[in-house]
Amino acid sequence: MNETNMLKVIKLNKSYGKERVLRDLSFSLREGDILSILGRSGSGKTTLLKILAGLKEPDGGEVLLRGQPVLHLPPQKRGMVYLYQETLLFPHLNVFENMAFGLRVRKIPGSEIRKRTEQLLHELGMAGHSAKMPEQLSGGQQQRVAFGRALIINPSLLLLDEPFGKLDSRTREEMQELFLRICREHRISVLFVTHDLKEALCMGDRIARMEQGQLKMYAKRSDFIRDAATGAKKEMDFWTGIREESKMKNNEQ
Amino acid sequence: MKPVTGKILWALLASLFVLPAAYLLLLSFSASWHFPLLFPDALTGKWWSLGFTSRFALLGSMGLSLGIAAGVSLLSTFAAFFSSRWMALSRYRSALLLSAYFPFVLSPVVLAAATYIFFVRLGWNGTVAGVAFAHFLIAYPYAVILFSGYWNERLLTMDALAATLGAGSFQRYRRVLFPLSRGVLALALFQTFLISWFEYGLSSYIGLGRVPVLTVEVYRYISEANPHVAAVASLLLVFPPLLMLWVNKRFLIRLI
Numbered sequence: 001m002n003e004t005n006m007l008k009v010i011k012l013n014k015s016y017g018k019e020r021v022l023r024d025l026s027f028s029l030r031e032g033d034i035l036s037i038l039g040r041s042g043s044g045k046t047t048l049l050k051i052l053a054g055l056k057e058p059d060g061g062e063v064l065l066r067g068q069p070v071l072h073l074p075p076q077k078r079g080m081v082y083l084y085q086e087t088l089l090f091p092h093l094n095v096f097e098n099m100a101f102g103l104r105v106r107k108i109p110g111s112e113i114r115k116r117t118e119q120l121l122h123e124l125g126m127a128g129h130s131a132k133m134p135e136q137l138s139g140g141q142q143q144r145v146a147f148g149r150a151l152i153i154n155p156s157l158l159l160l161d162e163p164f165g166k167l168d169s170r171t172r173e174e175m176q177e178l179f180l181r182i183c184r185e186h187r188i189s190v191l192f193v194t195h196d197l198k199e200a201l202c203m204g205d206r207i208a209r210m211e212q213g214q215l216k217m218y219a220k221r222s223d224f225i226r227d228a229a230t231g232a233k234k235e236m237d238f239w240t241g242i243r244e245e246s247k248m249k250n251n252e253q
Numbered sequence: 254m255k256p257v258t259g260k261i262l263w264a265l266l267a268s269l270f271v272l273p274a275a276y277l278l279l280l281s282f283s284a285s286w287h288f289p290l291l292f293p294d295a296l297t298g299k300w301w302s303l304g305f306t307s308r309f310a311l312l313g314s315m316g317l318s319l320g321i322a323a324g325v326s327l328l329s330t331f332a333a334f335f336s337s338r339w340m341a342l343s344r345y346r347s348a349l350l351l352s353a354y355f356p357f358v359l360s361p362v363v364l365a366a367a368t369y370i371f372f373v374r375l376g377w378n379g380t381v382a383g384v385a386f387a388h389f390l391i392a393y394p395y396a397v398i399l400f401s402g403y404w405n406e407r408l409l410t411m412d413a414l415a416a417t418l419g420a421g422s423f424q425r426y427r428r429v430l431f432p433l434s435r436g437v438l439a440l441a442l443f444q445t446f447l448i449s450w451f452e453y454g455l456s457s458y459i460g461l462g463r464v465p466v467l468t469v470e471v472y473r474y475i476s477e478a479n480p481h482v483a484a485v486a487s488l489l490l491v492f493p494p495l496l497m498l499w500v501n502k503r504f505l506i507r508l509i
Contacts, residue, residue, distance in 0.1 A: 074416070086410075101418055
């Protein structure tokens, strides 16, 4: 095994009835890397993340985290936090307690909880909101708290299932920037699932595409763009066409 | 609906609840009340004091009923809360839910008759444990049905998220599921308490008259043509649910 591999997935299989969702899926992820996984709805992206998090059982295969098999472990022992498209903040807890949730369940001393939570609240620009309840926050603020709640426990791996899907485009860009900065600073390994081409390109150190239950990894970003199946080339041609068309119109005027 | 019509309807509905209770209260304090008098010609407190003597021992019956109803309510609510969560994740969810309707399709008394042989074999007929278990047999499926719609995708996802954040099963119940479910738990506790508290057929059938819960005692006084003590017992029967309704009104009114 490569020493720098944080995660190694070997020949993972999963079927729902007769439908094979994952077919001998294998890949690895280095420590501190962000892997973007692009795929259409129903391509098996969410199933993959849920199996890694321990929320679904695979039919076969192996998952190694830092070289150790984890499939036999319950979700709470894996150190992988799964973040959904919805923030799912606990509605009965305020911002501070939502953020501190993972520390409370680990029975960390109160003073340590206060220190770490306040520090992260500050880092995420949420320092003035600690007493607020989730429904008092905007979508972007809720997403920050959801990240903070995951980051505070120093997870081995973050599993993100289209986390910015419900945000407006501006907030989405802000959150992408914040997320990248925080992940780089904390050297967190991330699997980032999205169906948004641009987001996949922006967020990932490496990019993969999921199709028919298998993951195709691209060594370089240019390889991803060149592959017609990703749709990246088509998208770029579309925008280039628009730009040239408007240039021509400007010249005519 | 016009406000005046609404008020009249509300007053009519309220009187439906209040008038029988007022009649019972008057009856429990009446020394003599002869037809066609609208109200008793003399009042007395002797039925209340008599009701609590060793001959009638209504306080003991009330305590017994309270104990059984509270135990059945707690046990069936929490057992149903855990098992309905398990059911929500099960591939046999529909079949399991359908089986929860079984005691109500049969009717509780038919269920008691059908299972009576098991009570006899276990030596539970005519015992408090037997009556409590018989109540549980209908309160538990009721609570399962009540919770069946509660475990929606969002709540189950929140539970799963808490697990990936490091919370074990106990921590998830303590820190997420119970606090989020206070309302529905209060409703289930209240409803199952009422089921057990007002249960007559099962108490009488399984208890063989040897377990003097309040409902059995009320019927006994009525059949003995002792309307005054029956009125006292009936009022004792009505009081705890009313008290519970008042205490839990914040949760219950929001949910009902």
